[in-house]
Amino acid sequence: MLAGIDIGGTKTAFALGERQGDEIAASWRRATEPTQDASADLLRMADDVRTLLEEAGLAPGELEAVGVSAAGPLDPGQGVLLEPPNLPWHRAPVVGVLSQALGCPVFLDNDANAAALAEWLYGAGRGTRHMVYLTMSTGVGAGLVLDGRIHRGVACSAGEVGHVPVVWDGEPCSCGMRGCLEAYVGGAAWTRRLVEHTPPSSRVAALTPAGATPRPEQVVLAAREGDAFALSELARFNDYLARGIVQVAFTLAPELVVLGTIPTAAGEALCLDPVREQVHARLWPVIGDGLRIEASGLGESLPDYAGLSVAREGLARS
């Protein structure tokens, strides 16, 4: 039996699953509620895992490995989460604390790699050899499955596709650089743009809850109703997303690019079809003919699989 922990900025998902097979044996989610004391927070997570094992009628000794998925730079050798962007932790000893508390190997990976592994092992990417997963929510990142293995690169920092320049010296990005893909298609950047540009008369404004700022969700809803502003915003999003996929495809020639949250929510007609068309128009046939572009196969249940996938991959590697 394996356990997975997906530590998000707001929610943490816990899941148990067999080393083989797709079944989630047990799962639950709770608010992350982090404190300044990472070790105490991690020990509480170990308790959550023990409770889940108990509820599933399993002894602690049946736990073979734990996988942890979290945002942010990490030191895989030390098993330490360095400076997570959404948590008040600093150099959190994830692997040390959890492996001691749970008495089994613990593997740690960043959220983009974990999501790529989850789609590859359980979702849209099953059976592929070369697959790229693009996280597309607040920020944009990639997990690269190449020749059936995650490519991590130096300092585990490969896959920062969100910061490839799509317009040289273009829009400022929250990373401090300019023209990054994320500055055009990241959810946070898009939200800032919507605050500035949404016409009060558009459906995007009408669909935005009172007192809130308009977000990509409202653009998708308004576009479904045919709102002109929403459709132009989505066309812009699709255009820049296609540029990002084109560079990945010429560089890596993957079989499959799986798109995360925003494209999956927008769906085939509003996002995937136009993106496919634009990408294929800018690729050589030898690369484009072998490339599929698909929505996430796991969607909302991805957090249940992310940590388990890290555990499976960690065991396979060790």
Added chain:
Amino acid sequence: MLAGIDIGGTKTAFALGERQGDEIAASWRRATEPTQDASADLLRMADDVRTLLEEAGLAPGELEAVGVSAAGPLDPGQGVLLEPPNLPWHRAPVVGVLSQALGCPVFLDNDANAAALAEWLYGAGRGTRHMVYLTMSTGVGAGLVLDGRIHRGVACSAGEVGHVPVVWDGEPCSCGMRGCLEAYVGGAAWTRRLVEHTPPSSRVAALTPAGATPRPEQVVLAAREGDAFALSELARFNDYLARGIVQVAFTLAPELVVLGTIPTAAGEALCLDPVREQVHARLWPVIGDGLRIEASGLGESLPDYAGLSVAREGLARS
């Protein structure tokens, strides 16, 4: 003993080397002189290998494997060179003809992968785990060594970094697309630009042989003499090359990018130093601090190692 054959558009290089170690036991080059009959041309190459073995005092039975490097799309499963851009061959059965003629396994790879392997096994990339080699002569391509293996992607078409758009809808490229890196830093594209833009009063024009068109070689020579036009041309070259390296670095986080012909000829002060500076200014420190950018370590002797490297890698894989 391994044999390597590097089939270039004008010259073919033959070399013998041990499976371990860096020594070239014997080598020679001759004009490629291809005919329409690929099989006959390949049999002649097998004769060249036998002659080289004989001259080195070796029996044909001592040949363990042959590696072949050639430009162009290939079918690695069938061992067939499909439509080589510089040869009048069509679906040349390289592996079939040579393995039957020489009685040992034959491995075929494209020139970018072969050059990457050569630099990784014998040249600037020794000891690295993640290395990108950029061929930079007539065209621009990449060989990607990731986690100590060549990444080939679907249809062996990964590494087409020369066709990543660096300016969306920019300059037309000979591939039919627009804005490709190759349209800015490829030798053929640069030569076309020089024909149009070289001022008759510049040193570039003065250094160009009578009756010839100015080429990147003359730009490098004139830049060494401080010619303003040549320096502005090199600055432009370096700027676009840096853009290409930035996208590769954010995507793959390699330890090392090895630059091919033109940058190696231009050298540290005119090319490598300014490129390093521009690349590092546009990368995050976590990626930039781990990245070196170097000239080819093999230079003119690269063809001697290209085929041998394909043989070594092929044996290691099989």
